[in-house]
Amino acid sequence: MAGNKAVVYKGTGRVGVEDIGYPDLVLRDGPGVNPLNVGRKCEHGVILKVVTTNICGSDQHMVRGRTTAPEGLVLGHEITGEVIEVGRDVEFMKKGDLVSVPFNIACGRCRSCREQKTHVCLNVNPDRPGSAYGYVDMGGWVGGQSEYVMVPYADFQLLKFPDKDKAMEKILDLTMLSDIFPTGFHGAVSAGVKPGSTVYIAGAGPVGLAAAHSAQLLGASVVIVGDLNPERLAQARSFGCETVDLSKHDNLGELIEHILGEPVVDCAVDCVGFEAHGHGPNHSEAPATVLNSIMTVTRVGGGLGIPGLYVTGDPGGIDADAQEGTLKIRFGLGWAKAHTFVTGQTPVMKYNHSLMMSILSGRAQIAKAVNATLISIDDAPKGYSEFDSGAAKKFVIDPHGSVR
CATH class of the missing domain: 3.90.180.10 (Medium-chain alcohol dehydrogenases, catalytic domain)
Structure with missing residues (x-):
């Protein structure tokens, strides 16, 4: 055999x-x-x-x-x-x-x-x-x-x-x-991407890039990809995405405003997950950063697709809460803005x-x-x-x- x-x-x-x-x-x-x-x-x-x-x-x-x-x-x-x-x-x-x-x-x-x-x-x-x-x-x-x-x-x-x-x-x-192609596509679909949408994609790894390409296929007018890695951001630009370098700046809304003229997008996709880092030159691991930031920059009534992986057991979590998947999410902000959240495997x-x-x-x-x-x-x-x-x-x- x-x-x-x-x-x-x-x-x-x-x-x-x-x-x-x-x-x-x-x-x-x-x-x-x-x-x-x-x-x-x-x-x-x-x-x-x-x-x-x-x-x-x-x-x-x-x-x-x-x-x-x-x-x-x-x-x-x-x-x-x-x-x-x-x-x-x-x-x-x-x-x-x-x-x-x-x-x-x-x-x-x-x-x-x-x-x-x-x-x-x-x-x-x-x-x-x-x-x-x-x-x-x-x-x-x-x-x-x-x-x-x-x-x-x-x-x-x-x-x-x-x-x-x-x-x-x-x-x-x-x-x-x-x-990754269905996962990125699911993230874009569940966020509500449609012709003319402005979209923010958190993360320029393969799933983020797949979500960005999927948003383009769905007719988005502008796709903005954020990451801390310049090489991955260059890959996003290679097929027509706008990018924001979060290793240099910590105010995502301002970066989006420079591109769109307003600090909000129609919908956003979290392609990072539970090992997320904060933004800015002194960034460190902060697992709720992406979820909180996409609520901040998504317009009232917008949608959030969350194909990024979150787990119930993380031995390397930064604190006891993170180690069991309990994160400090500004859920009240999402509620106040009437956001739609879609999570889970694709x-x-x-x-x-x-x-x-x-x-x-x-x-x-x-x-x-x-x-x-x-x-x-x-x-x-x-x-x-x-x-x-x-x-x-x-x-x-x-x-x-x-x-x-």
Whole structure:
């Protein structure tokens, strides 16, 4: 049987590449696997030969030691692959199909799934609604930064590309369908972006850049991206965004006023999450900064999309409250301004087919927007290090060297 190289969390600040063994259609015991999930039979699943799998900022939270992730956890929830084995109960997926895997694991049978709320499936994680591959407290489903991976509920979950050869020509775009493109799009949609909107995007990492490109696709008149990293801000400008450098200035409203003539936008998207820093030359970690700042600069009656990750357990939090996800948010301000808040994981399946068609038609240029950068699986530790240092790149792992 073939081996299976995978990217594994080795403790704070460290990842390694190890052979974890070829997968089968059972969820075996291992690091992070919920005891109630051990031995779960998945004849409704498939084995994929992974074509591309991406490093995500959510992975970085774990690698930095900012979650309760156990050592040995196999990482990776952004997966695109070729079906090479199908379970007994799979009817519609065939060997050779090239597919995108939503990062949310969803059964397709529960009330949440039937209501398109696949991000909070009731049947895949014994701890709480919602699950994902290779992620802490998500049931223990094995991650896909690997050569091969098992994917359950294949008929329901997998998005098949209609033409395999054409898909491979655009694979660096299509690989973003598993997470960051739908996540950025969901942030923009839930904030209420529409033709003519002025939009502020907090964070110029890959999700922020995906949200900015999504806002453009939705017809925004001006998209402003804020960050502390000049290299990432330059990447945002490369596809037509306005930018504000928050490492130099601490008054976001004034910076927006210089661009728009008024200190407010129609809607805003938080693509930073719980490791947010304050603004200005002497900035330090202040986890409620982004939430409070976007309430300040969003007009009365506006919307806030919050796809940025917030957690219930952060061992590295700056105080006892932050360590359990309790933040000092100016909720009264949001209430007074009649803001709409949308939080949580993104229901990828709600968007991925439409975004696939936007890519295949040439309308969406998401790989260019996020600066997709191909690496081998053996170079994954280096990719994690560069990404953590602030590189303006979205690292795409090619485990088999199959991307031209």
